[in-house]
Amino acid sequence: LLENVPNMLWLKQGNAMDVITGALSIAGYKWAYRMLDAQHFGVAQRRKRVFILASLHHDPARVLFRDLESPTRATRPISKARAEANGFYWTEGNRGVGWGAGVVPTIKGSTTAGIPSSPAVWIPGAEPDLRFRTPSIESLEMLQGFRAGWTKAAPTRDRWKLVGNAVAVPVVRWIAEGLRAYDTLSPVALDPRLSRSAGWDWAGVSVGSGRATGKIPAHLSVGSLPKRHSLARLLQTRGSHPLSPGAARGFSGRLGRSRLSYDQDFMKDLVDYSRA
Incomplete structure (x- = not known):
């Protein structure tokens, strides 16, 4: 089982995926991969990661695509509007915000400057x-x-690095549960959204000496998963710290000078907070 960031699918026209899956196929492995997002597994964090599962003797697609055969509950669409608590990257503001309604953006081990930085x-x-x-x-x-x-x-x-570089536990737990229950899982037919392709997409499987890839979203039904935890309640029970007025001032300045769209009330609150 391998895990990496989504960009590996397209980095250098998918060269990393070509190398990894090519080596697996030469060694006799069947493989499947899928992008999964932690926010659909019960945690209030948007964290998309690619998981590659390979086996010499079993079909990895049975594990990674088992929810497509008999979905029991579709996860609710994630609103792009505001929620009770909304996450963002205060260190950004020029090219992006990392906005998340009800979730924080992906937790990082450190910023590009090597400084631990929480959303x-x-x-x-x-x-x-x-x-x-x-x-x-x-x-x-x-x-x-x-x-x-x-x-x-x-x-x-x-501790910041350990948490930021970790794999979201509920996602890996779901994969592990599929591995443990493999003998009880039904064979999976090739999903119609997957087709033979020379490129890489959000999900795929090995097919003979080639592959089939396609857009299988990370928010599909994945069985009886827990309801997503409340971000606001989590901060109340497990603690938070005030964002410094200086950080708010710097972020609001960058955001105001950018061409990014944003919630006007959000900006007003930022400016008022930075002046406090």
């Missing part, structure tokens, strides 16, 4: 001085599916 959260219904928060390390652990305090034995700086 920020806008809580529009809170008191003015409490509207912009950053999750505590314990909250971030739970946003990855760990227990609060899971990385407590490590130095603080290392």
Whole structure:
């Protein structure tokens, strides 16, 4: 089982995927891959990752695509509007925001400068001085599916890296449950959204000496999964810190100068908060 960021599908025209799957096929492995998003597995974090599963003796598609055979519950569409709590990258603002209604954007081990940096959260219904928060390390652990305090034995700086570079637990648990139940799973027919192609898409399987790929969204039904945790409630119970007025000021300035679209109330709250 391999995991990596979605960009690996298109990096250098998919060269990384060509190398990995080519080596697997030469070694006699069947393989399948799928992009999965942690926010559909019960955690309030948008985290898309590509999972490649390979086997010498079994069909990996039975595990990664088992929900397509007998879906039991479709996950609710994620609104792009505002929610009770809305995540964003306060270190961005020039080319993107990382906006997430009810979720934080992908937790990172560090910024490009190598500095640990948590996403920020806008809580529009809170008191003015409490509207912009950053999750505590314990909250971030739970946003990855760990227990609060899971990385407590490590130095603080290392805890950020451990959490930001981890794999979301509920996603891997779902894959592991499929592996454990493999003998009870039905064979999967080739999904009509997958077709023989020279390129790479959101999901795919090995077919003989070639492959079939296609757009199977990460928000399809994946069985009886837990309801997504409330981001606002998580911050209340596991802790958060105030975003500094200086950080809010810098972000609002970058965002205001950009050509990005944004919620006007969000910007107003940012400006008011930065002046407090």
